[in-house]
Amino acid sequence: MAGAKSGALIGAFAGPVGITLGSLAGAIxxxxxxxxxxxxxxxxxxxxxxxxxxDNYECHHCGTAFTQNER
Structure with a gap:
């Protein structure tokens, strides 16, 4: 919404068409x-x-959790 307001303010120098196009461009x-x-x-x-x-693994036998490092 702030972009549309900024675009409208800048486009106001070109008149009503500038406000419309400036608002649209600012919103986009x-x-x-x-x-x-x-x-x-x-x-x-x-x-x-x-x-x-x-990426965590758990041993089903003892319950220890660990991660596998990439090589």
């Missing part, structure tokens, strides 16, 4: 930036979750 660019940031954060969080939670 704001959505792209937010989606990119969220995607990167989610990928990093998923990687950490995979390596610390899902």
């Amino acid at each position: 660019l704001g959505g792209l930036a937010g989606g990119t940031a969220g995607g990167l954060a989610g990928a990093k969080m998923g990687e950490e979750f995979d390596s610390h939670v899902l």
Whole structure:
């Protein structure tokens, strides 16, 4: 929403059409930036979750938990 407001403010110098196009462009660019940031954060969080939670093994005989290191 902040991107749309910024675009409308900048587009206001070109009149009513500028406000409309500026709002649309600001909303699109704001959505792209937010989606990119969220995607990167989610990928990093998923990687950490995979390596610390899902990559654990447990011995059925003694119950010891361990991780297997990559070589």
